[in-house]
Amino acid sequence: PSVKFGGGGIMVWGIGRATALALVRCGADVTAVTRTKADLESLVQECPSIKPVCVDLSDWDATAKALKDVGPIDLLVNNAGCAKLQPFLEITQDQFDMSFNVNVKAALHVAQIVARGMKARGAGGSIVNVSSQAAQRAVKDHAVYCATKGALDMLTRVMALELGPYQIRVNSVNPTVVMTDMGKIGWSDPEKAKTMTSRIPLGKFAEVEDVVNSILFLLSDKSAMTNGVTLPIDGGFLAS
Template sequence: MSPSLPRTPSFRLEGKSALVAGASSGIGLGAAMALAEAGASVSLAARPSARLEEAADAIAREGYKARALPLDVADVRGTAEAVAASGPFDVLVNSAGIARHGAAVETTPEDFDAAFAVNVKGAYFLAQAVAKGLMAAKRPGSIITISSQMAHVGGIDRAVYSATKHAVEGFTKSMAIEWGPHGIRVNTICPTFIRTALTEQTFANPERVKWITDKIKLGRLGRVEDIMAAVVYLASDAAAMVTGTALMVDGGWTAD
């Protein structure tokens, strides 16, 4: 008698509603496209701009389900209201973030507060808003925050940024513990340096490029496409037993 063979859980997301914050460009746009390709209906969120509308329209023109949802995660009250009005969302990808890089001795309170307002406070309360909607609807879900390898190591001119991402890892673990009984999984994705419009300033510095490529064991910079499959995995039933953890997509940077 032949054995009963297991089957790989589905990576498909048909029937799921997804919210991607910071979706007008870069990793956020890649995440939105990945979820749409997997079958989800995706709301692309970012501060109001023509670029946000264009991103949503571009995905929709490919035949996928996408719409723009203007919001600013730093506006906690406004974000909560938008999520309550548009949700519940089965999947959240929080890719909204800012960087205020510079030497630690030169950090200003304004830079510190700006980074924490978006990367920590904004991410925290967006996750809370999505979780509240899922709990009210008695639905499971997946909450994913785009963190960073800098949540696990330090780096040149990265003291403030690294601090925000370490904080994200902390609240992710605690939320995973609290919301697990509700079937809500909470995880992070931790990329290495990904080539986007926001990172071009770093890549314009030959010394920094050498530092980066020396640390990445696979010997190349990251691409947005390197993050897209990780997003689909954590959003889908394929990751049904994964919560409270960080998925490293860092080319081996943190292996040292």
């Protein structure tokens, strides 16, 4: 069944596009945030009610300026992410910094901005960080990506601890490979894909809808007592 949402949601990109559209269908007022103007334009063309904000979330000051007048926000999905696959011995400082700036620092900063408003209004809220099974399992050539997602999982738990008294719930979803554009970069080779799918009891990667449905659950009152959880969407990968 559909879950009805009041208030606003603020979205960032990737799986976020599908989540933004799903939230609109559920009755939410949605603000979409990404650095790519063309993506925003195509999204608004598809769904004119969505409010677009174009900013590079890895830029701390630009993000603060772009989001200072956005709101009130009751629901937040942090989904901005990047993945540059490199063997451990070839990792560069620039790549390390970029990945942590986008995958961790941007999530922290946007959540700070939104949670301050939630606290001031006293009505609570829900935040979902999009993490990965790579937070909990080592994957070859994914050293920096795994590290960022591990950091995001622990950030999720600390946020849940500190924001819970204000009735702000914070959880993460931790999908296996999802065949978005970013997923295809790393897993389009059938032989490489088999090394992962052979370890998933359901024998397949996740669809975007699998992740979106879990995000909707964690945003909604159906999960009113769920806080500080890292929810696998992995077909049993972490259990195997």
